[in-house]
Amino acid sequence: MTTVITSLRAELGIRSTLRRVRRGVCVECGKAFEYPYTTGRLRKYCSECQPTVLRRQKNRVLREYRRSAEGKAANMESATKYRQSSKGRTTRNKIMKEYYQTPDGRVAVDNSHTRYRQTPQGKVAVARMLSNRRERSTNPGSYIARVELLHTIHEPCAKCHTSYKISHQIDHIVALCLGGTDDWSNLQPLCVSCHRQKSGMDLSKFRELLKKDPDRFVKV
Numbered sequence: 576m577t578t579v580i581t582s583l584r585a586e587l588g589i590r591s592t593l594r595r596v597r598r599g600v601c602v603e604c605g606k607a608f609e610y611p612y613t614t615g616r617l618r619k620y621c622s623e624c625q626p627t628v629l630r631r632q633k634n635r636v637l638r639e640y641r642r643s644a645e646g647k648a649a650n651m652e653s654a655t656k657y658r659q660s661s662k663g664r665t666t667r668n669k670i671m672k673e674y675y676q677t678p679d680g681r682v683a684v685d686n687s688h689t690r691y692r693q694t695p696q697g698k699v700a701v702a703r704m705l706s707n708r709r710e711r712s713t714n715p716g717s718y719i720a721r722v723e724l725l726h727t728i729h730e731p732c733a734k735c736h737t738s739y740k741i742s743h744q745i746d747h748i749v750a751l752c753l754g755g756t757d758d759w760s761n762l763q764p765l766c767v768s769c770h771r772q773k774s775g776m777d778l779s780k781f782r783e784l785l786k787k788d789p790d791r792f793v794k795v
Contacts, residue, residue, distance in 0.1 A: 603628060681768045688742045688767055714757040721745050721762045732766040734773075744770050750777040753784070 597612040603624035610618050620628050640646040657663040674680040691697040722745050724730075729739035733746075746765040749755030765773065 685740055685742045685767050689740070692742070717759055718745065718757040718762065721759065725764045730764045732769055733763040734765055734769040737766050740766065742767050746770050746773060750774075753777060753780065 595612045596609050597617075598607060598609050599618055600607055601621040601624055602619045604621065606621055608621040610622075618625075641650060658667065675684060692701055725739075725743060725745055726741070730743070731738055732743065743764050743766055745762050746769075747755045747757075748761050748763055755761050
């Protein structure tokens with residue numbers, strides 16, 4: 576009877592809806608499972624473990640691709656496009672800002688400034704900065720002598736008391752824009768981080784005073 580029905584279905588072009596069921600043991604978890612045996616392929620994993628195994632195999636293929644020369648080139652190109660985008664620049668600036676606030680970040684900034692000052696371009700920039708400061712200072716000789724003393728006796732930072740580095744700078748206790756002078760009593764050594772913070776506070780204070788009384792200050 577079954578043979579007759581099968582032959583009739585073959586003549587009429589009707590596919591059989593009967594499915595053979597096979598049993599297997601999962602290689603991953605060792606649990607017995609059943610599955611419809613329609614394609615003629617044996618399954619090694621149950622329906623619960625198969626997505627995990629496929630994901631693992633996919634990750635392994637991607638990992639091998641990224642390690643290849645073609646994958647490294649594609650990854651570099653994709654990373655470059657992301658860094659050049661607005662979202663990439665915003666993310667990078669946020670990460671670097673958080674990094675610069677850590678002790679390691681401040682050390683890296685100091686080392687970067689030190690390497691820059693030792694280059695020809697950095698030496699020209701430092702000379703230009705000192706020249707501009709001498710033009711607006713009240714006593715250039717005193718300021719230069721204080722800078723030379725800092726690098727001679729290796730004074731620590733006057734605020735955080737960190738040991739001497741070549742990147743240490745001479746700071747005006749009362750800024751020149753706020754009416755300070757280059758007198759010896761108005762000069763102190765500061766590290767780059769402390770000097771940057773103090774300069775920012777002085778600049779904000781200068782802007783507040785400038786809004787209140789514009790005629791009190793002259794442009795320097």
